[in-house]
Amino acid sequence: MKLQDLNIVVIGAGVGGLAAGALLARKGAIVTVLEAQDYPGGCAATFSRNGYRFDAGATIGCGFHAGAPMEILGKELGITWPIVQEPVAWQYRYGKLHLDLHPNRLNILERFPRSAPFWAEQKALAKQLWHLSEGGLSWPVMGARDLARLARKSIAGLSGTLHLLPLARKTASEWLASYGLDTDADFVRFIDAQLLISVQTTSKHANAINAAIALDLPVVGAYHVNGGIGTVSRLLASSIEENGGAVLYRKQVIRIDSVRRQVFGLETSDGSAIAADYVLANLTPDSLDLFIESEGEPAVEKKESSLWSAFTLYLGMEPALFSALPSSHVQIIGSSGELAEGNSIFVSVSSADEPEGAPAGLCAVTVSTHTRPEPWFEAKKRGDAAYRELKRTYTERVLDVLSEQFPDARNAIRSITAATPVTWERYTGRVQGCVGGYPQISLFKVRGPLTRFDNLFFVGDSIFPGQSLTGVVTGARRTIELLLQRNTKRGQQQL
Numbered sequence: 001m002k003l004q005d006l007n008i009v010v011i012g013a014g015v016g017g018l019a020a021g022a023l024l025a026r027k028g029a030i031v032t033v034l035e036a037q038d039y040p041g042g043c044a045a046t047f048s049r050n051g052y053r054f055d056a057g058a059t060i061g062c063g064f065h066a067g068a069p070m071e072i073l074g075k076e077l078g079i080t081w082p083i084v085q086e087p088v089a090w091q092y093r094y095g096k097l098h099l100d101l102h103p104n105r106l107n108i109l110e111r112f113p114r115s116a117p118f119w120a121e122q123k124a125l126a127k128q129l130w131h132l133s134e135g136g137l138s139w140p141v142m143g144a145r146d147l148a149r150l151a152r153k154s155i156a157g158l159s160g161t162l163h164l165l166p167l168a169r170k171t172a173s174e175w176l177a178s179y180g181l182d183t184d185a186d187f188v189r190f191i192d193a194q195l196l197i198s199v200q201t202t203s204k205h206a207n208a209i210n211a212a213i214a215l216d217l218p219v220v221g222a223y224h225v226n227g228g229i230g231t232v233s234r235l236l237a238s239s240i241e242e243n244g245g246a247v248l249y250r251k252q253v254i255r256i257d258s259v260r261r262q263v264f265g266l267e268t269s270d271g272s273a274i275a276a277d278y279v280l281a282n283l284t285p286d287s288l289d290l291f292i293e294s295e296g297e298p299a300v301e302k303k304e305s306s307l308w309s310a311f312t313l314y315l316g317m318e319p320a321l322f323s324a325l326p327s328s329h330v331q332i333i334g335s336s337g338e339l340a341e342g343n344s345i346f347v348s349v350s351s352a353d354e355p356e357g358a359p360a361g362l363c364a365v366t367v368s369t370h371t372r373p374e375p376w377f378e379a380k381k382r383g384d385a386a387y388r389e390l391k392r393t394y395t396e397r398v399l400d401v402l403s404e405q406f407p408d409a410r411n412a413i414r415s416i417t418a419a420t421p422v423t424w425e426r427y428t429g430r431v432q433g434c435v436g437g438y439p440q441i442s443l444f445k446v447r448g449p450l451t452r453f454d455n456l457f458f459v460g461d462s463i464f465p466g467q468s469l470t471g472v473v474t475g476a477r478r479t480i481e482l483l484l485q486r487n488t489k490r491g492q493q494q495l
């Protein structure tokens with residue numbers, strides 16, 4: 001079928017689903033996005049509550065620098081992103097160690113002078129990786145065409161590619177060890193803290209190549225998105241509508257009908273039935289399995305080990321507390337030195353340049369920490385009291401860590417709302433509230449967009465290259481590429 005005749009339904013208005021939908025609508029396809037909530041963005045949404053505007057999960061705009069996925073996407077869709085680069089991506093704090101993550105890394109090099117050769121190699125690797133990802137990444141490789149494309153790009157930057165190969169099977173920790181940095185506890189903790197929020201695991205398990213590009217974020221630039229990070233999704237949704245598509249809210253898909261390897265329609269909780277030539281699932285594999293007619297067979301083979309969820313606090317605060325910060329973001333590791341589970345937090349403060357983000361004289365603050373989902377669901381099963389107690393414990397732990405660096409923090413709080421993995425499950429539709437994508441431990445065991453259905457594809461951070469705006473937009477291009485290839489093949493078979 002010609003692209004212009006294709007009915008493409010996207011389940012979910014996360015950034016991945018919307019980016020894929022917007023690119024397909026721009027190419028002429030008939031795109032309908034079905035979103036369970038009444039606003040777009042999912043993990044990268046911005047919501048309003050009691051006069052505050054909070055970023056739900058993601059707070060840092062990434063991939064907007066020249067030649068990066070968000071910049072290219074904007075150009076292609078005719079969107080001018082309302083962004084401002086943060087002078088300092090964020091500040092890292094552990095006890096008295098305060099590091100500004102500035103694009104020039106001077107601060108880090110001063111504190112860890114022995115790390116200079118490591119950063120020089122990281123820079124070279126990241127440059128090559130950004131080059132490889134330009135225009136999309138044919139990974140995981142699905143056939144001769146992908147191999148040829150990858151080979152073309154690799155040969156164009158041959159010396160860089162040869163540089164990448166030895167690290168492809170190494171962990172970040174092995175990479176650090178090759179510079180004698182693995183025994184510097186402060187440096188490893190600093191690196192681990194960056195890796196946990198980007199590749200969802202620490203140096204012991206993270207793949208070195210994934211780590212190399214993740215560590216590049218403060219250098220290429222962290223961006224503030226005016227109106228909150230949810231502006232990105234709102235602009236993508238508008239682009240779909242301008243190109244003749246539809247983004248329908250409060251449309252929760254509850255069933256996907258299929259015959260053998262073909263999906264042919266979807267049902268939503270309000271009783272609507274929608275036909276589709278192709279379906280893009282902006283979901284995790286577990287969530288998709290909840291409503292697919294699959295006779296017990298999962299839509300894809302499950303590959304994950306442990307996935308993270310998040311515990312988040314949305315605080316209305318007095319802004320004076322943060323006035324000395326060089327950035328809107330600060331990452332704090334508590335005195336125990338442990339990461340995750342409330343011991344390390346990422347704090348984002350709304351911009352004073354956008355007074356509409358909070359009631360007069362106050363600011364909106366999102367604080368997040370990684371947490372494993374299982375204890376939360378066990379507590380919920382034990383009853384409301386157990387669940388509330390766990391929520392109270394985490395709230396206090398997070399506020400303790402915040403207070404270690406900002407002793408007046410508790411006094412500056414004017415309102416407080418907490419979201420647990422249970423909240424995240426309800427809000428994003430992700431089973432167990434598993435937000436953040438998969439831990440990037442191997443380049444060779446990653447999931448691509450294909451499912452066991454010929455016309456159903458994944459999009460979003462469950463597929464390579466994983467989480468972040470950059471990640472899901474790069475993944476969306478791969479989804480589209482495979483969908484179009486499949487459509488051409490189908491057309492040839494029908495001739």
Ligand SMILES: Cc1cc2nc3c(=O)[nH]c(=O)nc-3n(C[C@H](O)[C@H](O)[C@H](O)COP(=O)(O)OP(=O)(O)OC[C@H]3O[C@@H](n4cnc5c(N)ncnc54)[C@H](O)[C@@H]3O)c2cc1C
Pocket residue numbers: 011012013014015016017034035036037040041042043044056057058059060061062251252253254282283287310312368427428429430435436437459460461462466467468469470472
């Ligand atoms: C706490 C936190 C902090 C983060 N920080 C950053 C950051 O600073 N920068 C960054 O770039 N990334 C960050 N990320 C990661 C980033 O937010 C995600 O990787 C990305 O937004 C995921 O997008 P997605 O397209 O996979 O889908 P999601 O955001 O999961 O969206 C999926 C959408 O599908 C909808 N949906 C689900 N089920 C159904 C259904 N049955 N029917 C209809 N609709 C449905 C959901 O309501 C949701 O809107 C962070 C994530 C978290 C959780």
